[in-house]
Amino acid sequence: MSYTIQNTCKGCTACAKICPVYAISGERNQVHSINADICIECGACAKVCPYQAVFDAAGKLQQPLKRSLWPKPSVNAKKCVSCGLCLQDCPTGAMEFAALTDHQVKLVACLGDPKICIACSFCQTICPVGAITMMSPLPSS
Amino acid sequence: MKPYTGKVLWVDLTRETFVEERIPDDIYKKYLAGIGLGAALLYREIPAGADPLGPENILGFVSGLLTGTGSLFSGRWMAVGKSPLTGTWGDSNCGGTFSYAIKQCGYDGIFFKGSSSKPVYLLIDDHGPNLRDASHLWGKDAVETEAILQAEYGGKRKPAIAAIGQAGEKCSLISGIVNDGGRLAARSGLGAVMGSKKLKAVVLIGSKRVAAHNPVQMKLLSLRCTRDINIPLKPIPSKIFSTFGWILGKLPVGFKMPGFLMGGILSKWGTIGTFPASVAMGDTPFKNWAGVNQDLPNVNDQLDPDKVVAIQKRKYHCRGCPVGCGGIVELPDKKQESHKIEYETAASFSTMLLNDDLDLVYELNEMLNRAGMDTISAGGAVAFAMECYEKGWITKEDTGGIELTWGNGTAIRQVVEQMISREGFGALLADGVKRAADKLGAHTQDAAIHAGGQEMAYHDPRLDPGMGLHASVDPTPGRHTTGAQLYYDMFKLWTRVPGLPQAPQFYKKETRYLPGNGRTESAVAVSEFTQFYNSIGACYMGMLIGVDRVPVFEWTNAATGWNLIPAEYLRIGRRIQTLRQMFNIREGIDPRKIKVSKRLTGDPPQASGPNRGVKYDIDVLIQAYWKEIGWDPDTGVPTQETLDALEMSDVLSHESQRVSQ
Numbered sequence: 122m123s124y125t126i127q128n129t130c131k132g133c134t135a136c137a138k139i140c141p142v143y144a145i146s147g148e149r150n151q152v153h154s155i156n157a158d159i160c161i162e163c164g165a166c167a168k169v170c171p172y173q174a175v176f177d178a179a180g181k182l183q184q185p186l187k188r189s190l191w192p193k194p195s196v197n198a199k200k201c202v203s204c205g206l207c208l209q210d211c212p213t214g215a216m217e218f219a220a221l222t223d224h225q226v227k228l229v230a231c232l233g234d235p236k237i238c239i240a241c242s243f244c245q246t247i248c249p250v251g252a253i254t255m256m257s258p259l260p261s262s
Numbered sequence: 263m264k265p266y267t268g269k270v271l272w273v274d275l276t277r278e279t280f281v282e283e284r285i286p287d288d289i290y291k292k293y294l295a296g297i298g299l300g301a302a303l304l305y306r307e308i309p310a311g312a313d314p315l316g317p318e319n320i321l322g323f324v325s326g327l328l329t330g331t332g333s334l335f336s337g338r339w340m341a342v343g344k345s346p347l348t349g350t351w352g353d354s355n356c357g358g359t360f361s362y363a364i365k366q367c368g369y370d371g372i373f374f375k376g377s378s379s380k381p382v383y384l385l386i387d388d389h390g391p392n393l394r395d396a397s398h399l400w401g402k403d404a405v406e407t408e409a410i411l412q413a414e415y416g417g418k419r420k421p422a423i424a425a426i427g428q429a430g431e432k433c434s435l436i437s438g439i440v441n442d443g444g445r446l447a448a449r450s451g452l453g454a455v456m457g458s459k460k461l462k463a464v465v466l467i468g469s470k471r472v473a474a475h476n477p478v479q480m481k482l483l484s485l486r487c488t489r490d491i492n493i494p495l496k497p498i499p500s501k502i503f504s505t506f507g508w509i510l511g512k513l514p515v516g517f518k519m520p521g522f523l524m525g526g527i528l529s530k531w532g533t534i535g536t537f538p539a540s541v542a543m544g545d546t547p548f549k550n551w552a553g554v555n556q557d558l559p560n561v562n563d564q565l566d567p568d569k570v571v572a573i574q575k576r577k578y579h580c581r582g583c584p585v586g587c588g589g590i591v592e593l594p595d596k597k598q599e600s601h602k603i604e605y606e607t608a609a610s611f612s613t614m615l616l617n618d619d620l621d622l623v624y625e626l627n628e629m630l631n632r633a634g635m636d637t638i639s640a641g642g643a644v645a646f647a648m649e650c651y652e653k654g655w656i657t658k659e660d661t662g663g664i665e666l667t668w669g670n671g672t673a674i675r676q677v678v679e680q681m682i683s684r685e686g687f688g689a690l691l692a693d694g695v696k697r698a699a700d701k702l703g704a705h706t707q708d709a710a711i712h713a714g715g716q717e718m719a720y721h722d723p724r725l726d727p728g729m730g731l732h733a734s735v736d737p738t739p740g741r742h743t744t745g746a747q748l749y750y751d752m753f754k755l756w757t758r759v760p761g762l763p764q765a766p767q768f769y770k771k772e773t774r775y776l777p778g779n780g781r782t783e784s785a786v787a788v789s790e791f792t793q794f795y796n797s798i799g800a801c802y803m804g805m806l807i808g809v810d811r812v813p814v815f816e817w818t819n820a821a822t823g824w825n826l827i828p829a830e831y832l833r834i835g836r837r838i839q840t841l842r843q844m845f846n847i848r849e850g851i852d853p854r855k856i857k858v859s860k861r862l863t864g865d866p867p868q869a870s871g872p873n874r875g876v877k878y879d880i881d882v883l884i885q886a887y888w889k890e891i892g893w894d895p896d897t898g899v900p901t902q903e904t905l906d907a908l909e910m911s912d913v914l915s916h917e918s919q920r921v922s923q
Contacts, residue, residue, distance in 0.1 A: 142388040142469045159388050161469045202488055202584035204334065209362050209581055212469045214418025220576060228576060228586075237418060243471070249332045249484035249582070 122178035123157035124166060130174040136166035141212040141239065163212055163241035191240035192255040198229045200252035205230070207244035207253060213237045216244055263473035265331045265821040266295050270303065271369045271391060273384060275459050276317060276376030280391050285370065291824065292909070294797035295327035295370050297353055298838040300342035302913045303373065305841060310848045314346035314451075315433055315458040317377040323424065323464060324371040325364040326799010329582070331474040333817040334484050335804030337361050337581035340796065344849070345450040346458075347435040347639075347694055348715040350856075351737045351845040352450030353796075357580030357588075358442030360466070361799055363422030367391075367468030374459055383425075383463040385415070388470075396462035403427045403632035404440035411465050425463035426453045427634030432684045433457045435693040436639035436717070444601045444631035445588075449716065450738055451694075453634050475823035483813045483820060488584050490811040491525035500531060500538055500567035507542030511872035516774065518765045521752035521808035528587035528803055531567040533605040538562045540605070541613065544725045544872025548613045549668065550645035551711050551722070551861050554871025557616055558669075564618040565608055574602060580801065587803060593628060594621055600628040606742070609720035610641025615648060616668040626678055633682040642717035643691035644677055646698060649709040655702060661687045714856035716740025723862045723880075724873040727775050731785055731883045734857040735898070737842035743802050745788040747774060747781065754808040755787050758815055758828040762787050775878035777886035785883075786890045790835030797838060836891065837908045840900045843893065844914065853898025857884065 126136070126145075130152040137145040137153060144160045147153030155166070167175035167183030168191065175183050194207070198221060207230050208216045217233030230253070232238055245253045268290075272281040285299070293302040300322045312318035321343040328336035339361035345352025364372060367386040374384075381396035399407045404427035415421045422441065429437035430453030437453030438446040474480045510516075527535040540546040541555050541562050548557045555561075571589060578588030578601070589602035603623055607630075611623045630637050650656045651666035658665060664673045664687060680688020690698050695717055699710035711718055713733045719742030723730025732745030756762040763780030773779055795805050800814055809815065815828040846853065857880055864877030889895035892904030905914065 144388070161471060202334075203577065203579045203586055204337075204582050204584055205359070205579055206330075206332065206362075206582055209359060209366070210330075210471065212419070214420070228579070234418065246473075246477070247330075247332055249334055249481060250488050250584075251481055251485065 122162065123160035124155050124162060124164070124178060125176045126153050126155055126166075127174050127176060128152050129172050130170075131172050133171065135169045135171065136175065139165045139169050139239065141165065161212060163239055163243065165239035165241065168240065190258060191238070192242070192257040193235055193238055193240065194232050194242075194244045194253045195256045196230050196232070197252045197254070200250050201229045202250055202252070203228045203230070204249060206247045206249065210243045210247040212241060212243065213239055263475070265327055265472050265474055266290055266370050267365055267368055267470070267472060269369050270299075270371040270373060271386075273372065273374045273391065273393070274376045275374055275378040275382065275393070275461060278393050290327070292834065292912070293838060293841075294794070294834060296324050296338075296797040296799050297340050297342065297793060298797035298834070299371060300324040300340060300353065301351070301838055301841045301845065303371070304342055305845050305913055307373070307375075308344055311850070312344060314344045314349065315454060317375070317459070319344050319455055319458075320373050320375050321452060321455045321459065321461070322371050322373040323360075323364060325361045327797060328817055328821055329799040330362045330365045330472045331817075331821045332477060332480045332484060333821065334487055334582055334584050335801045335812060336799045336817070337583060338796075338799045338801050339364060339447075341439050341447040341450075341452045343452055343455050345452065345738070346433075346454050347451035348739060349849060350714060350739065350851055351842045352452055353738055354438060354447035354449045354452050355743065355796060355802075356439070356441060356445055356447035357583070357801065358422070358445045359581050360422045360424055360441045362581050363466035363468065365472050366470050367466050368470045372464065374461055377458060378460040381460050381462050383411070383461065383465060385465045385467075387467040399462045400431060401428065404634045405443055405632045407463055408440070408443060411463060415465060415467055419467065421465050421467040423463055423465050425634075426456045427632055428682055429633045429635040429692070430454060430457040431462075432692070434635060434681070434684065435697065436636045436643070437634050438636050440631065440634045444628070446631065446634065446636065448636035448638065449741060474821040476820045479820035480817060483816050487812055491522075491584070491807050493523055493526035495523070495526035495530050500535060501562070503535070504538035504542045504562045507539030510539070511543040514771060515768050516771050517768045519748055519751040521754065521806050522811060524752065524803065524807045525585055529585045531571055532587040532589055532602050533803065534565070534567045534570045534603060534608055537565060537567060537605050537608055540609075540721070545721050546609050546613050547720055547722050549616055550614060550649045550709060552649065553616070554868060555613075556871065558613055558618055561612055561618045565612055565620055565623070569620060570603060575599070578602070583801065583804065585804065591624070593624055598628070600624065601631060603627045606720055607637040607641070610637050611674065614641050614645040614720065615674055617671055617674060618669075619671050622671045622674065626675070629678060629682070635682060638719050639694050639717040640678060640681060642711060643681065643695050643698060644674055646695040646709050646711070647677065647687075647691055650702065650706055653709070655706050708859070708861065711859045711861060712740055713858045714739035718858060718862060719743075721746065722873060723858060724864050724868070724876040727878055727880070727883060728785060728788075730858045730862050730880055731887060732789065734880060734884055735853070735887050736789065737839070737846050739856050740858075744792055745785060747784070749806065750784040750788050752806045752808055753788065753791055754810045755791055757808075757810045759787070759832060761829070775876070777883055782886040782890045785887050786836070787832060789839050789891065790832040793835035793838040794831050797834070833908070837910060839891070840893070840904060840908055841910060841913060843898070843900055844905075847899055857881075
């Protein structure tokens, strides 16, 4: 299954630029398309589409969302078991390990680079121990 | 969604072509993934009698069934193929980040046929596979190779890379495949197969995902597991285990060993945490298996796990592991990062050679990790040479002036360097002890300690004859990871599989050496379970915590939706074990000729030490095992009734259905 783009697309290229796996192609000002074999259903394209032209894999039209309102992963360091699955599943490399020093150096997952996080929530899904929660920013922030 | 991708990739290095093969669901149900899928496909694809270092042999990289599903302890990948070291089925297991990366590229396995005329590496990214020129990488060590490729392809997301070092390039039969900066799929000599194909590295940068059938149940199981294995050992010094081991060695009775402490020991120290007890109780061999722990009385002070982890900069977890037995250390005087030494490497370059210089062990560990050479086999080969030197079978003239006396650190370093570069005297040892003894003459055979050509890992079968049994009967001989009596105690399979015998709470030590009292049934169950967890990508160290705390059967059901009972998973394990044995039979291997060296059965018995006077008949144990698993007790060949009962005709009759390219 894959996300798809309908012909209300204006070819602004925003989706192609944010797609972490380069699954979207098309000429500027032309309707773009998504390669279903490559799409990982992260939903980043839909969030940035100003023309509401993107359907999810279930065929539901997706709404754009202002980037400042995208939810971000919050890691509960006490729950994190340092297994690293969130790092490996993160399609942009936004998740990193940070050192937490106690009797020995323990690594704890964290959102290393918020700017490249695309709010796909893959990290929350893969975390085996429920240590990651996607948190929406407060409206005032 | 499914926990497997349902596809494998065949790469023909001769023709530079790629073929994707869809794998039917029923193959996963019968052989799972990982080692099981690898065995099913390679039994079909490798022609009988193939030269292990020729283009007909196939090298596979396979991921586990549970890898990437949110289960814990399931980040292991396996290299599979025909072993050039033993001529048998070969497989080798490793952790790190590579297993999930295989699936992220959209495959459960990547298989290499043929051989390239020039050095190449395989790159798979979201747009598919590509073979690239690796001339600029040939000759470089595996860690440097990985660094170069990381610099080329790594951005915020780092690719997973497996590569060979100089040992694999030179087709050393004890070379392995290296990933994550120095972790090795070390055994079976599969690094040489990669080198023979001129395949320098595999670079994986995929983003595809798999998922469990029941992700909520997966999370609940994982949460319960992390609670059950959390046994903190923070205030306990490692030396206490030396006393514990000494007491165990002195007691006239043995008792059921608990696994629940394993998580704490591994988390705090890593596998080296088991070293003090092993040394004290007689598990760790000394002086090429002919010595005793009093031959190096200070080794537990010098290689104290607390000292080993003192230079640890940070812990290292394989993907999906909550324990993190690995560690990244900074080498003394070198300001260079390296992986923390493992138990096997410590034994290989300390007790086996009567060397108690920890810094030298660290140095050799890094040297061999970079070269991609198995530290178990390399240390065993040096120990063999030292015994030959001591007995006058080789002289300073043969060694090129190297004084190969026990504990001589300079000599050890020189020989290991020569083994890596295949130069001088070291070239003799670069293909392992069996071939070295073949060249030196029959009189040296007793000092060449191996099973079927594979150097024995460092757990003494005179203490636990189950180690000797499994090292003899498993289709990949000479391993410590294929089974032991101790493992049955720790796996606690009887808590999940009704009908399996409970490990006795207490027993007279001499009963260990006989097949009765449920020993044989439990040995077969250990083999079955080992094949099962190697197929789901689980870690054997994690399994030692026990299936009562680590719910591998329940995870597998939640991931697949199959709802099989644990006994059915063990039956799959028996099918995989039997298929691997059938591979050997087809190769003309006589199972009766593969067994551990007689020194490991107490022939001659040791005069002192924890295992003094022990001598047992390995053939009795082997025959009982063969009978119990359904192989002919006289020949070790699986019987037709067993093959029929295990419903293996689908794979065994598929020789004519090879993938065409």
